[in-house]
Amino acid sequence: MPVETETDFSQAILNEARQEAEGIVDLARREAERILEEARKELEQAYRTESPTAAAQMAKTRFKQLVAAAKLDARKQHLLTQERLIADVWQNVSDQLLLAREDEAYPKLLQRLTHEGIDALDGEQFELIVAQEDRHFITQDFLQALSEQTGTTLALADQSEPDITGVIVQRADKRVRCDNSLQGILLRQEDTLRLEIAKRLFEADGVT
Template sequence: MAEQTSAVKIIEKIEEDAGKEADAVLKEARNRAEEIIKEARSRAKNEEEEILQKGGREAELVKQRIIADARLRARKRKLDVKEAAIQAAFSEAEKEIQKVGTTAKYPSILKRMIKEAAASIGSDNIEIVAREADRKILTRDFLKALSKEFGANILLAPQTIKTRGGAIVRIKDGKIEADNTFETRMSRMRDSLRSHIAKILFRGV
């Protein structure tokens, strides 16, 4: 009877220890599960924040690209408008130049342009190549007076040129010449004129 009681106690002890061990295992399992869940939530939150930050950075980059593109297009449009205005001003200037060749002041203008071109050549024997309409201005008396004033022998070449005004002045053998026609003069001055026109048109813009 005593042996049976002892055996029962041993069994109860084993069952008690097994129960405690099972509880400990379950508790550890629950704790580990909670840690895993906590870690997963933390990772998810970090990933979410990273995604949001990345999305924010990408959105900012997109916004900056859009702004830069808009500024570039606006600048190009502004430059296009300025260029159109400058070209319109050049067109008007060319129209006015065309009129100069028919004014009363033109003979004195032509004379000055011939003298400028002749001075750049530096020769005693010079030919003037002019447009057909100017041959009536460049008479023998005109050339004689010009030769005396300039201190050189100045003649009118038989050839003519197509121009709005001005002339080509050359050494008689044709090896050296100075083109002082309206068109060439305008072309030479185009860059400085462009700057001057831009200042007038866009002052304060």
């Protein structure tokens, strides 16, 4: 999943959420069609066994019940599936983020994330914390180029951070840090993304 900015990152997640939401809506639609078909058979039976007046009254009552039940079921469906949808999307994206290092553009992404992390902090000396799998990317040339660009002194931290892609920039005195890992970016966007996923899920079939 190519990521250029946090906006692109958020949009990629929303696109996956939209696809899964459409699947959920399609499933709910098929269930609604099944209920309506059963109701149609029930009303046909009423016309055969009841008087026209009684059958018509039954049809009106049944119609109101179906509408009310459909609205209630739709809301219930969203409440039950919303968190599962978000959890599924979250897991899928988390898995993809760990695969980012396999992309040939990953070293450039590391440079950009590091630069942004340095810009977010005050200070002149910083350490870069990355996953063990990424330590080979942080070469002397990598550090020298960024040092010249930012006017700071950089070093690769002794410790590694498991299960991340991207970088955590830490001031040399270890008092402040900027988590600019892809996982950190995801967490910073969590509230916004949850709202957007829920919004798109509800909009998908017109439930308000």
